[in-house]
Amino acid sequence: MNHLIKLIMVLFSLLLLTSCYDKVELEQQSYVIAIGIDKNEDKSTYSFTFQIANPEVGSTLASAGSTEEAKETITVPGSDILTATSIANSTVTKKIVLDHTKVIVASEKLAKSDDFLRIIQSISRAPQIRGNVQIIVCKEDASEFLNNNHPTMEQRPHKYYQYMLQRGRQTGLIPNADFHRFFQITEGDADLFLAIYATTIKEKAKEHSIIGGHDYIAGQIPQKGGNPTQFIGSAVFKEGKMIDIFSGQETRMSNVLDKTIQMNDLLTTYPDPIDPNYQVSVDYVQKTEPNVDIQYNKKTNHASIYVTVPFEVELIAIPSMVDYISNKDNQQKLRATIEETTENIANKLIEKSQKVYGSDPFYWSLYIRKKFKDIPAYEKADWNKNIYPNATINVDFQLKRMSFGKMFNDSKINEVRD
Amino acid sequence: MSYKPIKKNTKKQDKKSTPLNRHTSMQIKQLKEMYSHNINKDFCSRTLFANFNKKNVHLFYYASIVNSDKIEQAIVQPLLEDDGSSFPNVLTNESLKEIDTMEKVIEHINSGKVVLLSEGDCAAYSIDVSQFQHRAISQSENESVVKGPQEAFTESTHMNISLIRKQIKDKQLITTVSSVGERSKQDVTIVYISDLVNSEILKDVQERLNNIDTDNVRNVELLEQYLEERPYSIFPSIYYTERPDNAAAYIENGHIVLLMESSSACLILPVTFWTFFQSPEDRYSRFMFGNFTRMIRFIAFYLTTMISATYVALANFHSQMIPPDLLLAITASRERVPFPLLIEVLIMEVAFELIREAGIRIPSALGPTIGIVGALILGQAAVEANIISPIIVIISALSGLTSFAISDVSLNYTVRITRFLFIFAAGFMGMLTLMGAFLLWFMYAASLKSFGVRFLAPIAPSFKAPKDTLFRKAVRAELWRPTQIQPKDSKKK
Structure with a gap:
């Protein structure tokens, strides 16, 4: 009994000594939703932009937040992100917490410099930032991007990013660019990392006659009205440094060929094989994963990569009104066109990645690793410099099934217009 | 044992x-x-x-x-x-x-x-030629069921035994009498089936009855407190029920039932945690339906003990675990509230307990007023006056409401006290101390015994039993009596 009393007293004093350590009331914190990072002129400092959500906007309390902005965006200089939060506290009233950060926006200028890896590294050290934070590269300065981004529907920033990125990934127009993946790929020292590419600046409308209709990068879509911010395409990172930009179509293709990425909503167009003036719109469905088969010859350090992509399509629009449904010959032609076109796009992308980048954005190094005895052997063979650029790659898209939607027969245009 | x-x-x-x-x-x-x-x-x-x-x-x-x-x-x-x-x-x-x-x-x-x-x-x-006055048999009010017999015990041993005998027509069903009290001798009737009951436990019960050293034990409610091993424990160790069918079910499994003249209920022992958790209706309903109810009750058990504490822990220490929409909504509503979140939760929990206590004590003619006053003052006015935030109303209403699903009067108190313990624990160091408190609570429950039977048996330690614990088997598939009480005949025929 005596022991019990002592034990209780010790436990209780422990509770007193800790004195609710770490306890913070919710309303005494400011929740950062987006962080922007820019490079300053001098080397050692950066500008950090914090976009802080205003909790009172969107809440149902009648009196609350009727005139306040949904977010507050401030930019402060600093050498790393956590010290920047304390400087930001000179204007922000409450403790800045980064737990709920959804995106990190880096300017293209910073991403292309050597410093990107340094600064990103220091962010990953902070336990507050989650592994699933998405990395966005923007054409302009990150502070400018965050300040110019004025969504009209989802005014609350966390909702905006959540929906925007979710939908973008579903359609495959932007990659899955979370923090984890960045470090996995960068430290794996093979493959290319794709970050989300976005901008608020509109370019002059690009001359485009390319099939597929998704061959844009952010800023090129001649959009009218709405929020000027566009999320399409991806920034290509090699060894922690940005080297190029992929268009939406290229991003989609690399998402298709990458088994680690899931997409479910790919609407696209193909040229109409019978009537070249029109396009056929289809819903591309990837029911089974692509098969990546790598044959590796140790002596010559040469790899042959065979990729088979089984897919299905559902025709959603045939503006030319050619009969693809009951006419088998036409159907054959269409099938051939679809497979061929897709393969062309893939082959172009692969060629570019082999010749220009010397590495792949498809995370294919995963499938060759098991062919080596140990990690040093794999590192010595060097996927990026030796294996991939010289590999023989054969991509085979196999259209397994074509379905025609709800209606079989189109209106007979000749009969309608007589 | x-x-x-x-x-x-x-x-x-x-x-x-x-x-x-x-x-x-x-x-x-x-x-x-x-x-x-x-x-x-x-x-x-x-x-x-x-x-x-x-x-x-x-x-x-x-x-x-x-x-x-x-x-x-x-x-x-x-x-x-x-x-x-x-x-x-x-x-x-x-x-x-x-x-x-x-x-x-x-x-x-x-x-x-x-x-x-x-x-x-x-x-x-x-x-x-005695003729003590008593009530007629009436409906069970505190343990009501939809499907099942409605009779309840009344304040007469004679009638109560008759209610039990009606359900068990067994020549081995024994009703012996011991008297307790020095000044006023009261009869305690011990009911059991002699070729099932564990005679060691029976002996122990009789010894305890003989050892009660007091002037007068008026009824089983008081007897319970004289009999139990740990008067300061937050867990009950004797089951108190007013339903004869419940008593009969336990007698048939080899348990012992105690009756007294002036109580409209009986005591059943030895028991385990599951006894308190269950309602007789779980067995009267078919397999699927009974287990569905059990699942609901288990969720209710979890919610009523944990939800307020979890809220305190998450909001005060682990705001990163709250989804942003909810987080911002809570933050917005908290901005105008003067109290720390822990106090806010305690205010509402105490208020709920107040309503509950007042609701029991209030004369039945005034009953409806308590609902109006309670709902108005606590629900709406307190929020509008910025004393508490609306989410607290939801949390405490949920934890209060779910506590009613734990129908046993004794376990109900256990659960309500536990809730407060957990809220305080969560207020110290969040999930860490909440889990610590839960572990201690759980270990304590596991260490308890009711007349030599482990409180969490037959799950821990495991025994051959009908396994009628969290969920139950189909009635036909129950082959064993609960062997944790070591009945003389462990196989059901």
């Missing part, structure tokens, strides 16, 4: 006994003095002239607890008119007993019997 029968006083041995002698008139005087005959109005003494032995016979009884018709028919008339050789010959009533000490005489008078003292005889006779 590792098992320690309690050692306590053996005071009963030095009990006085005064044998009756032939000086009847002296003893009559003594008795009358003892019962304050001249001021105690319902104490009756009558003198009759017995026909068969031509002597005076003195009758003593309490008028208020006997049936006077019965006295006339079974005692007065035979004595006055009938012939015979001895008292048992003349008084043919089945409860006639010969008694030989003064103490017995007093005890019998007190328990509603008529005691006869015959002039010059050194023995007395008692006849049971």
